[in-house]
Amino acid sequence: MSSTTASSMALFIDGENLFATAKALGFDVDYKRLLEEFRSRGALLRAYYYTTIIDDQDQFSSMRPLIDWLDYNGYTVVTKPARQFIDANERRKIKGSMDIELAVHAMELAERLDQMVLFSGNGTFRPLVEAVQRCGIHVTVVSTIASQPPMIADELRRQADVFIDLAELRPSIARELRRSSTT
Numbered sequence: 001m002s003s004t005t006a007s008s009m010a011l012f013i014d015g016e017n018l019f020a021t022a023k024a025l026g027f028d029v030d031y032k033r034l035l036e037e038f039r040s041r042g043a044l045l046r047a048y049y050y051t052t053i054i055d056d057q058d059q060f061s062s063m064r065p066l067i068d069w070l071d072y073n074g075y076t077v078v079t080k081p082a083r084q085f086i087d088a089n090e091r092r093k094i095k096g097s098m099d100i101e102l103a104v105h106a107m108e109l110a111e112r113l114d115q116m117v118l119f120s121g122n123g124t125f126r127p128l129v130e131a132v133q134r135c136g137i138h139v140t141v142v143s144t145i146a147s148q149p150p151m152i153a154d155e156l157r158r159q160a161d162v163f164i165d166l167a168e169l170r171p172s173i174a175r176e177l178r179r180s181s182t183t
Contacts, residue, residue, distance in 0.1 A: 116139045
């Protein structure tokens with residue numbers, strides 16, 4: 001197949017959303033298998049992975065191996081620090097979103113894409129999906145309706161050209177959950 005006939009595609013992975021969705025379905029994502037699955041579906045130009053990092057040594061060190069592995073194995077990792085604050089009830093809250101970064105990258109790459117695959121159920125992405133569709137891009141959204149409550153906003157699911165339930169991808173992209181020897 002020549003590169004002119006292969007459909008050019010990019011993955012945009014909302015890391016925290018994908019993690020929460022897979023967890024709700026009871027599995028961990030094998031990111032090597034995920035990349036292989038989508039490379040088999042077209043010419044993969046880029047696979048972006050977005051996540052915030054808490055400025056807390058324990059959380060950062062637990063994320064570091066995944067971030068490093070993704071960075072060395074075909075993903076473009078985009079991170080930024082999350083902000084911590086104390087709410088009115090004196091509880092520590094964490095605020096951080098990669099939505100703008102994801103949207104900017106999607107629009108920058110739009111002229112080179114035929115397909116966009118968005119791994120998120122966040123309804124705030126509906127205007128982005130609508131905008132890239134106006135550029136002629138076919139948009140697939142990956143999330144789940146198999147959990148209670150569903151992990152995808154109805155308006156995002158309706159806007160997508162194709163919706164893939166993460167539960168359907170499980171056989172292709174899941175890795176076995178590791179049992180901790182310390183529990």
